[in-house]
Amino acid sequence: MSAKLVFSWDELKKEIEPVLTEAKNKLPKRIYDELEAKLQKTTEEYGLLPEEAKKIVEYVLSEYEYSMVEPGEPVGTVAAQSIGEPGTQMTLRTFHYAGIREFNVTLGLPRFIELVDARREPSTPIMYIYLDEEHKYDENKAKEVARRIEFTRVANVASEIDIDLVNLRLVVRLDPVMLEDKGVTVEQVKKVLEKLKLGKVEQDPSDPLTLFIQLEIGESFSLMDLQKKREKVLNAKIKGIKKIRRVIIQSMTNEEGRTEYFLVTEGSNLKDVLNVPGVDPRRVYTNNIHEIEEVLGIEAARAALIREMKDVLDEQGLDVDIRHIMLVADVMTQTGRVRQIGRHGVSGEKPSPLARAAFEMTTQNLFAAAARGEVDKLKGVTESVIAGRVIGVGTGIVEVRMNPSQIVKTMKESGKEA
Incomplete structure (x- = not known):
């Protein structure tokens, strides 16, 4: 070995080539690439001798081999015990989600049970929607995207909807504050009411925020019929995406030190949200595992399962090795669909x-x-x-x-x- 005190990365790499080749053959590509990058950085910043670099590589190899599962290791039992024991310390309560007082998000044991049971709908579906370059740094533009997404019905912008029995008509009084908040105009509401085809829609000449629907009713009618028509008006969609009940704009400081705006939604509809202008489709996340499976595929669903289970345990302060969680997610998704751990899934489908x-x-x-x-x-x-x-x-x-x-x-x- 050379007695030289300062080595460039290329020189050092040549000196320890045999041990590096061994590491390349034994280690996964990601780990080997990370090891090589760190060796290069350390050599360039502080200087490494071949003997030191060789010891580092040998230590990494030894740790990797030690961490590998022995043949015959009952990995399922170990994973079950490693998750089950800390699981007894998980709380049964539902907490407010940090930073979003308006939303309740299921956490702790109820959320973990939802995940392993592969429930079709989470009890509190939620989405994190990040925006594209044009919209993410401007709060007003972020608000525009939020308005496109939030499901808005006539009930959300009306202060009251009455039945006028004398004139057989519905009276819709609009709330100016809610109209502005939802970004809806009186003309939009009028068009929606006309599409319902309940009768002629007219605007009150003395109050532009009041609309009349002259009902077309035969000779015999009941109060129940009128109530059904009122319900139809209340639930009429003005705009937005189905299932997204509310959208809140949040801000954070990104890596560049700039304030970036993103959206948090109550409700989830991944397929439709991905097509909304202004949304960055690569940075949309939902806690609904089945939606991820249907839209992005089984591998994405597996990754989401691991992330959700890990987040639940971390939030409770429980340290469980991620490999146990990965094993559970692998078993739940190995057939190409998300299965529950139960009699209708993994346990019920054993040979x-x-x-x-x-x-x-x-x-x-x-x-x-x-x-x-x-x-x-x-x-x-x-x-x-x-x-x-x-x-x-x-x-x-x-x-x-x-x-x-x-x-x-x-x-x-x-x-x-x-």
Whole structure:
């Protein structure tokens, strides 16, 4: 090895080439690239000797090999215990989401149960919508995007809607404050009411914020009919995206030190939000796992599951290794769809009838398996325990077999008696 005291990165790389090649062959590409980048940075800033660099690489290799799962390790049991034990310390309450007082977001154990049960709709769906370059630095432009997204009905901009029984008409009085807040004009509301085709829509000459709908009703009608027409007017859509009940504008300081505006929504509709002008489609996030699966695919759903479960545990101050969470997400998504951990998902779809029966609905599972003539090969942990067999994990995966005839043949060939 050279006695030189200062090495450039290229010189150092050449000196430790054998150990770097070994690392490249053994480490995942991402880890190796990170190791090489840090070695280069350290060499350029502080200077590294070949002996020091070699020790660093060897240490990383040794730590990586130590962290690998041993053959036969019961990873499912370890993951279950690692998540289940801290899970007993999780709270049952629903907290206000930090920084957004207006929204309640389900956290703690109820949210974790939602995730592993793969509920179709979260109890509190929420979206984080980041904007494109044109809209994210201007609060007024961000407000324009928010107005495009927020689902606005006539009920949101009307102060009252009365039934005028004398003239058989509906009286819609609009709230000027709400009209301005939602970015809606009286003309827009009028057009929406005309599309309902309940009758002729007219504006009160003395009050431009009051609209009359002259109802077209036959000779026989009931108060219930009028009430249904009133409900239809209340729920008439003016603009926005279905399911997005409210949108709040939030701000943050980005990496460049500039104030950036983004939107937080109560309700979720990923497919439609991605098509809204002004939205950056690469930076839209929802806590609805099934929406992510339908719009972006199973890999995106798996990543969202890991993120959501990790966030729940971190928020509770529980330190669980992310690899246990990744294993749960892998099992839930390995078939190409998001399945719950339960009798209608992972546990209920096990190939072993005994394992299914041991989880839930014992007699129903056994009768169904018998009716179908299923065979249990006793390969899994649960069914092996039931049958009193050695479990196929740890030392249980090792089998020792003997061939007596081969032993006799070998002894005869060596001149020994069997």
